Amino acid sequence: MNLDIFENYAELSDKASDRMIRQLIDNPFSLFCLATGDTPRLTYEMFVDKVKTRGIDSSGMFLIGLDEWIGVRPQTSGACCRYLRECIIGPLSLDDSRVLLFDGVAVSELNECSKMNALIEEKGGIDFTVAGIGMNGHIGFNEPGTSPNAVAHVTVLDELTRRVGQKYFSDMVRLMTGITVGLKQVMESRQLIVMANGERKAPVIKRMLGEKINERFPASLIRNHPTAMLMIDREAARLLENGVV
Numbered sequence: 001m002n003l004d005i006f007e008n009y010a011e012l013s014d015k016a017s018d019r020m021i022r023q024l025i026d027n028p029f030s031l032f033c034l035a036t037g038d039t040p041r042l043t044y045e046m047f048v049d050k051v052k053t054r055g056i057d058s059s060g061m062f063l064i065g066l067d068e069w070i071g072v073r074p075q076t077s078g079a080c081c082r083y084l085r086e087c088i089i090g091p092l093s094l095d096d097s098r099v100l101l102f103d104g105v106a107v108s109e110l111n112e113c114s115k116m117n118a119l120i121e122e123k124g125g126i127d128f129t130v131a132g133i134g135m136n137g138h139i140g141f142n143e144p145g146t147s148p149n150a151v152a153h154v155t156v157l158d159e160l161t162r163r164v165g166q167k168y169f170s171d172m173v174r175l176m177t178g179i180t181v182g183l184k185q186v187m188e189s190r191q192l193i194v195m196a197n198g199e200r201k202a203p204v205i206k207r208m209l210g211e212k213i214n215e216r217f218p219a220s221l222i223r224n225h226p227t228a229m230l231m232i233d234r235e236a237a238r239l240l241e242n243g244v245v
């Protein structure tokens, strides 16, 4: 894993979107696995903008959603699938046949996992993952304690994830379980960028880089990824000295 520290959120998002663009140009049929949340919002906006203004063909890319809240309807603001539809799938007019998103209200959650696992396997693994980091160190909904061998699975959400997750919803929702692409699939992703911005993520970054690599803090596992980029802004790097803990 490499670490890059940027002046601010705009610069971080600009550079992260450049990496997505590079991936798309190098392999127009790339399988992208994309997180939602506040962190990558501007990256996706810039990505879409660059695709359009540079006339890049995005019709071959395949998009999967990293995770979803179980019990949340797709139309609800705060649903991860709605976010990806509004930020990327809609603006790029990606065909439904090139998208797989978890359905948080599917009859069978296990079937949702199976479909995702089968697709990732069929495509020979994920080409490019964009992830944020939760306040508890989660990657997607791979909560503390998740096995590094996990593939797509349903998980009971950590108390902190439930509490912090309310920020995405205009009304109070009951967040209990989630569904996520597994750590193993994220770690096997050929390219992986993990982003964090803002002061509130500073203690998370300090732990991610400072603690022994361990399952209790899933983000720490990213340090073992050969090509991962940890991209953060100055505020998130506030507790590091010269880029190290």
Ligand code: PGA
Residues within 6 Å of the ligand: 036, 037, 038, 039, 040, 131, 132, 133, 134, 135, 138, 139, 140
């Ligand atoms: P955030 O969420 O981007 O809204 O901070 C990150 C995460 O929980 O993975």
